[in-house]
Amino acid sequence: MTSAAGVWRGPAEVFIDSPGREATVRGVLGVRTVPEVRAALQRLLAAGEGDLVLHLADTEISDATGLGVLVGLHQRARRSGRRLVIAEASERLERLFRLTKLHLVLTRLDTASALSGYQRPTAIVPPPIPPSVMR
Template identity: 50%
Template sequence: MAVDIAAEPRRDTIDGGYVEEEQPGRLVRLHGRLDVHSVPDVREALHRAVDGGTGDLVAGLGDAHIADATGLGVLVGAHRRAQRQGRRLVLDDVPPPVLRLLRVTRLYRVLPLAPVPAAQAQVLTRELRQNSRALPSSMPRRAS
């Protein structure tokens, strides 16, 4: 299957959102919910982008909401597919709730994140600290 890399940007409508391939094989933006219902279509769009280019594939998540584990799984699967082809899937414009989820699951160690400007990094760090303190732990306290 030959993919025309110089093709026009592609937009795939998905249940609850859409995937927009701004630069075929190089830049993909995810919009809407990533959950069990939308993952098959998102997976297909990401695989097409991985197969259709070279170098890093940047996935913009600014308008994405990961609703369940299958949303994370599709990103990990696309990352592994990219690695097999000598590429990287780099997450860009990651919103704080998704960043928090990547931190809790420790997937930030596996999935490369695009560098953010220093001012934005300070805001994200502050938000993550505040939000992590605001949520009580579900673990019982240790007896002293």
């Protein structure tokens, strides 16, 4: 369900912090919430340029479809000449990224960097997606 402000409401919520550039995702990403969240994030990606920053401090991943949203958004961003940047991921989410090797694929900001103001790096190229992660 989408409100008039363009925010999806349900077990997971997407708050647009800066149209086309930055959003906060709160709640549980899983098989029941993924379609609406994926659509909202894809619209956000299509509406801007440069880095797309996602704040995930209050986000839980309940199953592989939740991770699939992030990987899919990362791939779409790369195809459109953009970069997905994960900001403020929880410790649990960071452990999940390490366990699934996504820490090698997704660009992340630590909490201190995210809170002190994000400055877009100009020389950093995101690493390629390892074939083992794509399976």
